Amino acid sequence: MNKPIGIEVSLAAAEAVSLANVDVVAAYPITPQTHVVEHLAELVAEGALKAQYVAVESEHSAMSACVGASAAGSRTFTATASQGLALMHEILYLPSSMRLPIVMVVANRALSAPINIWADHSDIMPQRDTGWVQLFAENGQEVFDLTLMSFKVAEDHKVLLPVMVNMDGFTLSHVIEPVSMLNKEEVDSFLPPMDPFRMLDPENPRSIGGFATQNAYTEVKMAQEDAMGKAAKVFEAVADEYNQKFGREYKAVETYRTEDAEVILVTMGSAGETARTAVDEMRETGVKVGQVSIRMWRPFPLDQFRQAVSGAKVVAVLDRALSPGSQGGPVGMEVRSAFFGFNNAPVIRDFVAGLGGRELNRKVFKEMTSRALDQNQGDEAYTFLDARLK
Known part of the structure; x- marks a missing residue:
C-alpha cells in the first residue's frame, strides 16, 4: 500500500479521474468545485492525461457535452456545485434514462439566495429523483476511492447509470488531508477499459433517447428503476473487490x-x-x-x-x-x-x-x-x- 501523501481533496478527486483514464472531461468552473476541473485541465495540457477537455460556457452545456460524449462510447467526467448543479438539473434526467455511465463530483454548497458559497446539502437534495446513483464521502480518502469505484459501478452492464460523488464544499474540497493514492498499475488491475454497451456510430446510425409515446415511457422508467436496484448490489461487489485489493472497506x-x-x-x-x-x-x-x-x-x-x-x-x-x-x-x-x-x-x-x-x-x-x-x-x-x- 502506498504511503499517504498530503494533498488537497479536490486535487485527489482529479487524480482519481486521471488514473481512471477518462476520455472526455466537460466542465465549467464554480466555487468550490473549480480546483477539480482546473487540475484536470492542467493534466491534459501537460500531456499527463490523454483526454479531450471541453471548456463549455455553462454547466447546462457541460452536462449536455457529457451526454454526447458518453453516448459515443467515451468514459466521461464532470464536476460542479450549487447553482451550477441547479443549472444542470434539466439535463440530469437524460443520462439516467438513456443509461449513460457518466461520473460527476459535486462539491456540495448552499443554494442562493442570499448568495452563500459554503457547504450544506441544499444543492444535492433537489437532485434526489434525477435517477443518478448518489454517494457521500466523509473525508479525502473516501473522495479518492469512491470516485474510482464509481466508474466501475456506473459502467457495469447490469447498471449503466450515472453516479454522483458528493463532498462537502470547503470542509473537504479545499482542505489538505493524508490520502493513500494508487498508482496506474493498481488502478488498471481494478478498473478495466471502457466497454460501451451501445454507442452512437456514424457507420451504424441509431437513435438514443428519442421520442416515446405512452405505451413505452413507463417501461423505460421501470427499466431504470430495476437498474437502480442492481446498482446497490453492484456497489457492494465493487466495494468488496476494492477492499480485497487495497485494504479499504466501504459499505452503503x-x-x-x-x-x-x-x-x-x-x-x-x-x-x-x-x-x-x-x-x-x-x-x-x-x-x-x-x-x-x-x-x-x-x-x-x-x-x-x-x-x-x-x-x-x-x-x-x-x-x-x-x-x-x-x-x-x-x-x-x-x-x-x-x-x-x-x-x-x-x-x-x-x-x-x-x-x-x-x-x-x-x-x-x-x-x-x-x-x-x-x-x-x-x-x-x-x-x-x-x-x-x-
Whole structure:
C-alpha cells in the first residue's frame, strides 16, 4: 500500500479521474468545485492525461457535452456545485434514462439566495429523483476511492447509470488531508477499459433517447428503476473487490458504537467524523449513543439502514437542507418512511443544522442527543439547531 501523501481533496478527486483514464472531461468552473476541473485541465495540457477537455460556457452545456460524449462510447467526467448543479438539473434526467455511465463530483454548497458559497446539502437534495446513483464521502480518502469505484459501478452492464460523488464544499474540497493514492498499475488491475454497451456510430446510425409515446415511457422508467436496484448490489461487489485489493472497506451504511445504543445519530458527509468524536465523549459520561453514516443516498439502502439502527429507542437525524413546507429535511423524511407502519419503530427526531456552512461541532451533536432523549420535547417534526448554543 502506498504511503499517504498530503494533498488537497479536490486535487485527489482529479487524480482519481486521471488514473481512471477518462476520455472526455466537460466542465465549467464554480466555487468550490473549480480546483477539480482546473487540475484536470492542467493534466491534459501537460500531456499527463490523454483526454479531450471541453471548456463549455455553462454547466447546462457541460452536462449536455457529457451526454454526447458518453453516448459515443467515451468514459466521461464532470464536476460542479450549487447553482451550477441547479443549472444542470434539466439535463440530469437524460443520462439516467438513456443509461449513460457518466461520473460527476459535486462539491456540495448552499443554494442562493442570499448568495452563500459554503457547504450544506441544499444543492444535492433537489437532485434526489434525477435517477443518478448518489454517494457521500466523509473525508479525502473516501473522495479518492469512491470516485474510482464509481466508474466501475456506473459502467457495469447490469447498471449503466450515472453516479454522483458528493463532498462537502470547503470542509473537504479545499482542505489538505493524508490520502493513500494508487498508482496506474493498481488502478488498471481494478478498473478495466471502457466497454460501451451501445454507442452512437456514424457507420451504424441509431437513435438514443428519442421520442416515446405512452405505451413505452413507463417501461423505460421501470427499466431504470430495476437498474437502480442492481446498482446497490453492484456497489457492494465493487466495494468488496476494492477492499480485497487495497485494504479499504466501504459499505452503503456505516455504523459506530451502535450495539447497545439507545439513541443513534444519523449523518451524511463530513459531519460524520465530528459526530463520532462527540459519541466518544458522551460515552465517557455514560450516555448510550451511537452513530450511523449513510454513504449511499440513492438508491437508498433500506434494509441495511433498518438493520443499522435496530434496537435504538431514538434515531436523531442531521439534515443539512430544509424542505420548506414539509416540516423537516429530506433525510429525516426518508428515515421516517423507512419505518412507516412498523411495530416498535424507533422515535425519529429530525434536526436541521449546518445550513450555509454554519459550524457543526461536537456541541451540536451533544444537543441533538440530549433533545432526542428528552421525553418532554413533544412531537415536533423537526428542530433547528445552531453551533452557537450556550
